[in-house]
Amino acid sequence: xxxxxxxxxxxxxxxxxxxxxxxxxxxxxxxxxxxxxxxxxxxxxxxxxxxxxxxxxxxxxxxxxxxxxxxxxxxxxxxxxxxxxxxxxxxxxxxxxxxxxxxxxxxxxxxxxxxxx
Amino acid sequence: xxxxxxxxxxxxxxxxxxxxxxxxxxxxxxxxxxxxxxxxxxxxxxxxxxxxxxxxxxxxxxxxxxxxxxxxxxxxxxxxxxxxxxxxxxxxxxxxxxxxxxxxxxxxxxxxxxx
Numbered sequence: 745x746x747x748x749x750x751x752x753x754x755x756x757x758x759x760x761x762x763x764x765x766x767x768x769x770x771x772x773x774x775x776x777x778x779x780x781x782x783x784x785x786x787x788x789x790x791x792x793x794x795x796x797x798x799x800x801x802x803x804x805x806x807x808x809x810x811x812x813x814x815x816x817x818x819x820x821x822x823x824x825x826x827x828x829x830x831x832x833x834x835x836x837x838x839x840x841x842x843x844x845x846x847x848x849x850x851x852x853x854x855x856x857x858x859x860x861x
Numbered sequence: 862x863x864x865x866x867x868x869x870x871x872x873x874x875x876x877x878x879x880x881x882x883x884x885x886x887x888x889x890x891x892x893x894x895x896x897x898x899x900x901x902x903x904x905x906x907x908x909x910x911x912x913x914x915x916x917x918x919x920x921x922x923x924x925x926x927x928x929x930x931x932x933x934x935x936x937x938x939x940x941x942x943x944x945x946x947x948x949x950x951x952x953x954x955x956x957x958x959x960x961x962x963x964x965x966x967x968x969x970x971x972x973x974x975x976x
Binding site: 748750776778785786787788790793801835837839841848849850851852853854855857 | 893895897902903904905906907910912951953955961962963964966967968969971
C-alpha cells in the first residue's frame with residue numbers, strides 16, 4: 745500500500761513557541777491531505793482538509809490562525825501550531841487521499857505527539 | 862454514508878476465540894466502507910474496504926467483513942483472536958459535504974485480548 749511519512753513523531757516545546765509537523769506521501773501523489781487531532785481514548789477529530797495549491801478548509805471550531813496548514817505540493821502538507829499552549833498538547837495525525845490508483849481509502853501517517861510545557 | 866456507528870466501545874475476547882466488532886451505517890446510497898486499526902501511539906492502518914463489489918471482504922491479518930444492505934451493517938470478524946490484535950478499531954466511510962470530500966469515523970472499539 746501507499747506510504748505516508750509524518751515527522752516528527754514526538755515533539756516537546758515550550759509554551760509560546762511554534763511547532764511544524766510534516767506529512768509526506770512517499771510513493772504517490774495526494775490530491776487531498778487531512779489533519780486530525782486525537783485526544784486520549786477518543787476517535788479522530790478532523791481539523792482541516794488541504795488541497796495542493798489552495799487554502800485549507802477548516803472544520804468549525806478550529807482556529808485558522810492557530811493551526812496553519814500549507815499544502816505546497818502533491819506530496820507534502822505541513823501543520824504549524826503557532827504560539828502553542830499546554831491545551832494544544834495532543835496526538836496529531838495526517839492522512840492522504842491518492843490522486844489515482846486507489847478506491848478512496850486514506851493512508852495515514854504514524855502520528856505526532858505534541859507536548860507543550 | 863452520512864454516518865457510521867460503532868455499537869461497542871470495548872470488546873474483550875479470549876485468545877483463540879472469535880472476534881466480532883460491529884459497525885452500522887446510514888446512507889441513501891450504497892456507500893464505500895472501511896475498517897482501520899490503530900495500535901497505541903500509531904497512525905491508522907487499513908484492514909479492509911468495501912467498494913460495492915463482493916459483499917464479503919477479506920482483509921489483512923485474517924480479518925473479514927460482510928456488507929449487509931438489509932441490516933445497514935459492516936461488521937468486522939476474525940475466527941481466532943491473537944494477542945497482537947489488541948488495538949483500537951475504527952469503521953469509516955467517505956462522504957462529501959458542501960463539495961468537500963472527507964471521512965466519517967466511528968467512535969472506535971477497543972479490542973482487548975485475554976490470554
